[in-house]
Structures are given as C-alpha cells and as structure tokens.
Amino acid sequence: MGADQIVTVASAIRFQYADDRTFISWATGMNTNPAIWISVFLVAVVILNMIPVKYFGEFEYLVGCIKIVFIVMLILTMFILNVMEHWNTPYGFFNPIHQVKNESGTLDQIITGSTGQFLGVWTACTRAIFAYTGMDMVTITAAESKALADSEAMKMASRKISLRIITLYILCVLTASFLVPTDHPFINGEGQSTGSRSIFIIAVVEAGLPTLAQFFNAMFLFSAATCAADNLYVASRVLHTLALRDQTGPEWITRRLRQCRAGVPMRAVLLSAAVMLIAYLGPTGATGARLNELSSNCTVSFLVVYTTICATYLCFYQSLEEAKQYGNTSQTQAATYDRNHVRYPYKSHAQWLKAGYGMAACIIMLIFNGVDSFMTTPFDVRTFIASYISIPVFLLLIVGYKIRRHGFRFSQWGPERSKDLRNCVQVSSDKRKGRLDLVDPVLSFENVKRLGVWVWVWTK
Known part of the structure; x- marks a missing residue:
C-alpha cells in the first residue's frame, strides 16, 4: 500500500485543472519527470522511518492533528457551499451511467439504467474500502505503546479511531456529493490530472475559489506522503514480528531482520522499502491507470487480511464457548473467558454476528472486485490481474506453510486452531x-x- 501512496504523491504534485473558466497548473510538477518525485519522497519516507520510534510517534501525532483539522475544515467548507446550491438532478448520490474503460483508459462502453446505477454504487463501495484500510493500524503500533499493558487503552484507541474515521469520512462524502453533478466531465475521466478529478477540488473551483483548490491539493499531497510513511512503518513491524517468530525463511535472513538499532528494525525497514520500488510503474499508461490498479491490488490484499481476522475471531469465540462449557479451568481463569464477567476486556455488542457479516462481505467484495475487467472488449488482462492476483498468492502462502509444517501428508492439511487461551487477560478495574x-x-x-x-x- 505504501507504493500506492507514493504514486499518489507523484500524481498530486503533477496538478493541472483546466476548463472554460479556470486554469491551474503546478509548472514544477508538470515539467518534472514523475520518477524524480517518486525517488525524493521514497527517500524521505525511509529516512523518517529510521528515526527512533518515540520521535516518530510524536511526529505522527502532530500529523494526525493537522489532518483532523483539515478534514473538519473541508466538511465546513462543503457545508457552506451546500447552502448556496440547489440539490436537483444531476446533483445527488446515484449516477445512472456507469462507464467501462479499457486498458488504455479510453471509453469502451456505457451501461445505463438500473444496471449502470448498481455497478456505479458497487464500484464506489469497492474503491471506498481502499480509503478505510488502515483502521486496524493501532494494533500494529500497540507493541511499542507505553499503554500496552492496559487492555482498556487499546480498546478505546480502536473505538476512537473507528468512530472518527467513519464520522469524518461520511460527513465529507455527504457534504461534497451535492456539490458536483454526476455528469461532470472531470469525475468521468476527462480531468487533466488525478487531482483535478477530486470532487472537493471541483466543488471549490466551481464556486470560484481556485486558490482554495490548490490548498486542498497540497493537503492531499501531504496526507499521501505521511500515509506512505505510516504504511512503511506497519510493513516493517510486521516483517520484524515474523522474524522474531522465525517465520521469514532461512536463519541467516531471519537473524538480520531481528536486529534493531535505537529500537528501529532498520533492515526490516529497508527490505519493506524495497518492495515500494514498484511505485516506479505508477507513471506509465493513461492518467491514473496504474494508480487505480495499485489501489485495487491493495484493496484485495486488505480484504484477504480482514477475512482472515474475522475468521480468526470466530474461532476464538468458539474456543471461549468451549472453555466455558467444559469448565476445565480454575475459577479465576474462568472469569477471563466469561463474556458476561465485568472484567472481560474483549466484549462489544453482537461480536460474532459482526465478524460473520464482515467475513461474508469481504468474500463477496473479493469475488466481484474486478467486475469491470470482464466488461471490456477485448478482456482487460491488467485490471483482472491487479484485482485478483492477491488471492492466488495468499493461497500459495497457505500451501507453502502446510508443506513446511506437515509435508505432503494431506490428511493433516485441514483447518488449524490452537485453542490456546492462556494469553487472555482481565481489565484491572471494574x-x-x-x-x-x-x-x-x-x-x-x-x-x-x-x-x-x-x-x-x-x-x-
């Protein structure tokens, strides 16, 4: 996902907006090879991840505050502009026209009516998933948090992140959706740059505020760059954790990935950054084409992860029920497994139902994420691969794990569940x-x- 954010940065800095009334162009960005911007920001992101985690965390806290202030400003701006507009067609939520584009980015076919409207909504949902990815990042940072021992702190952090992101995203989309008509040419693929297709930028330009549009684009660039730093942090910590558990291959590789300097797993950071070199593919093809492919691939990868998380929780829930039913634990430990106990820390409303719903929804989105690739003539191979390559890779990793653990004894290749509840904790206070x-x-x-x-x- 970090590579996608680096490509977004390179696209945002190449900003141009031109219609019959307004012309905006960032000459420095437009006249410079995108590979240079990718190199500059990639190096900056790596350097930022090399500083001690204490200072990195303080920097991220400051960045988070700036982003929240900006989003609130964005919502208020859209709301004020909404007061000045009329909410008639073609302004609204649903676009009855769904455009299917081929590999080169040119229009292949137009689907209208209820089918076009459904495909438009479905495409919006699958792309919105990309915006929501990373809500679970607090679990990655927990290991380096001073409040790790406090289970309540981790739970509160998860809830606050979810509520803030969902509330702010919904308000952003709600207030902006009435300002840009569904038939505007720029949101239908005719914008000169990726930034010119943003509904927020279109809204303020149409309102006669081109300077504000440039500020918005600069903030989008800033957000993408800092998100790339966050993603590199997450990738390096996951890789480091796998190394600590001897799950990164040969010992001579694992030993080096375990090493830290000033609390930073530098080799894991560098190896994770090497994967981000795929960002150099971003500027190729039609405007935004590689960016869409990278975001689609990231979305599928996260959907695979979220499906696994939901399935893991359902297994954990079943283990809790079995431990309570068979009662093979001490009275003190049994209270840790009892969801009705006041000090049980992992409880929220209808957890098993939400986990089942989340798993089913993720699987459906995985299957139909690349529906547009089947509608083009000829068949769009690039979009299909970008939309589905993560699924066979995930399956191959499972097969590799089974072979390493059980060899070719296929009778032992079934689902595995440890049922180990010894790490369950209780909250410290009622x-x-x-x-x-x-x-x-x-x-x-x-x-x-x-x-x-x-x-x-x-x-x-």
Whole structure:
C-alpha cells in the first residue's frame, strides 16, 4: 500500500485543472519527470522511518492533528457551499451511467439504467474500502505503546479511531456529493490530472475559489506522503514480528531482520522499502491507470487480511464457548473467558454476528472486485490481474506453510486452531474506561464533571 501512496504523491504534485473558466497548473510538477518525485519522497519516507520510534510517534501525532483539522475544515467548507446550491438532478448520490474503460483508459462502453446505477454504487463501495484500510493500524503500533499493558487503552484507541474515521469520512462524502453533478466531465475521466478529478477540488473551483483548490491539493499531497510513511512503518513491524517468530525463511535472513538499532528494525525497514520500488510503474499508461490498479491490488490484499481476522475471531469465540462449557479451568481463569464477567476486556455488542457479516462481505467484495475487467472488449488482462492476483498468492502462502509444517501428508492439511487461551487477560478495574456513569438522577455539579471527563476521554 505504501507504493500506492507514493504514486499518489507523484500524481498530486503533477496538478493541472483546466476548463472554460479556470486554469491551474503546478509548472514544477508538470515539467518534472514523475520518477524524480517518486525517488525524493521514497527517500524521505525511509529516512523518517529510521528515526527512533518515540520521535516518530510524536511526529505522527502532530500529523494526525493537522489532518483532523483539515478534514473538519473541508466538511465546513462543503457545508457552506451546500447552502448556496440547489440539490436537483444531476446533483445527488446515484449516477445512472456507469462507464467501462479499457486498458488504455479510453471509453469502451456505457451501461445505463438500473444496471449502470448498481455497478456505479458497487464500484464506489469497492474503491471506498481502499480509503478505510488502515483502521486496524493501532494494533500494529500497540507493541511499542507505553499503554500496552492496559487492555482498556487499546480498546478505546480502536473505538476512537473507528468512530472518527467513519464520522469524518461520511460527513465529507455527504457534504461534497451535492456539490458536483454526476455528469461532470472531470469525475468521468476527462480531468487533466488525478487531482483535478477530486470532487472537493471541483466543488471549490466551481464556486470560484481556485486558490482554495490548490490548498486542498497540497493537503492531499501531504496526507499521501505521511500515509506512505505510516504504511512503511506497519510493513516493517510486521516483517520484524515474523522474524522474531522465525517465520521469514532461512536463519541467516531471519537473524538480520531481528536486529534493531535505537529500537528501529532498520533492515526490516529497508527490505519493506524495497518492495515500494514498484511505485516506479505508477507513471506509465493513461492518467491514473496504474494508480487505480495499485489501489485495487491493495484493496484485495486488505480484504484477504480482514477475512482472515474475522475468521480468526470466530474461532476464538468458539474456543471461549468451549472453555466455558467444559469448565476445565480454575475459577479465576474462568472469569477471563466469561463474556458476561465485568472484567472481560474483549466484549462489544453482537461480536460474532459482526465478524460473520464482515467475513461474508469481504468474500463477496473479493469475488466481484474486478467486475469491470470482464466488461471490456477485448478482456482487460491488467485490471483482472491487479484485482485478483492477491488471492492466488495468499493461497500459495497457505500451501507453502502446510508443506513446511506437515509435508505432503494431506490428511493433516485441514483447518488449524490452537485453542490456546492462556494469553487472555482481565481489565484491572471494574470501572470501564469510556463509560458515562452519572451519580445523581438530576442535574448536579458531579454529573456535569463526569460528563466533561467522558467527553474528554473520547475526544483526546
């Protein structure tokens, strides 16, 4: 995914917007080979990941604050512009026309009516998944967090990230969707650059604010660059963790990937950065074509991961039920497995149902993610490979694991579940973080104080 963000940076800096009334062009970006920008930002991202994690975390906290302020500003700007507009057709949520483009980026066919509308909504959903990927990043950073021992802190972090991202994304899309008509040529592939196809940039340009459009594009560039740094951090820590568990191949490779300097697994960072060199393929082809392929590939990879996470939780849930049913544990340990116990830390509403729904939804999206590749004439091989290559790679990794663990004894190749619950923990207090507990049935100073603390916990 980091390579995709680097390509996004190179695309954002090559910004040009030209219609009958407005002309914007970043000459430096347009007149420079994209490979140079990819090299510059790739080196910057690697250097940033080499600094001690304490300072990297502080930098990311500052960047996160800047992004939240910008998104709030974006929402307010779109809302103000909405007040000045009329919400008639072709403004709205659904586009009854779905355009299918071939490998070169030219229009292959147009699908109209209810089928076109459904395909448009489906394509939007699969592409929106790419924007939501990374919501689980808090689990990667947990190992280097001072609050790791506090299970409540990790749970609160996960909930706050989910609520913030979902709320802000929904408000962004909701406020901007009424400002750009569905038949605008730039969102239908005629923009001169990737940035000119952004509905936020189109909205402010149409409102007569071209300077604000340039600011928006600069912030999008900044966000993509910092996201690339985040993705490299995640990839290197996952690789380092695999090395610690002796799952990265021969010992001479694993031994080097385990090594750290100033708390940073530098060899894991460099090896992960080497994979990001695929970003140099981004500038080839039609405008945004390779970017779409990379984002599609990243989306499928994350859908595979999320499917596995949901399946793993369902197995964990079943192990909890079996431990409670058979009662082969001490009374103290049994409380750790009891979902109704006040100190059980892993509980939320309808978890097994949400896990089953998430797994089914991810599998459906995996199967139909590359539906456009089947509609072009001739068959779009590049889009098909980009949309589905991660699935056979994942299956090959499973086969490799089975061969290494069980050889060719196919009778032992079935699903594996450790049923090991020894690492389950209990929260340290009966009072759960993030809950609003009012002491008085009427308005009082103590209730107001507790309300203020509750708001602060959820917003800080």
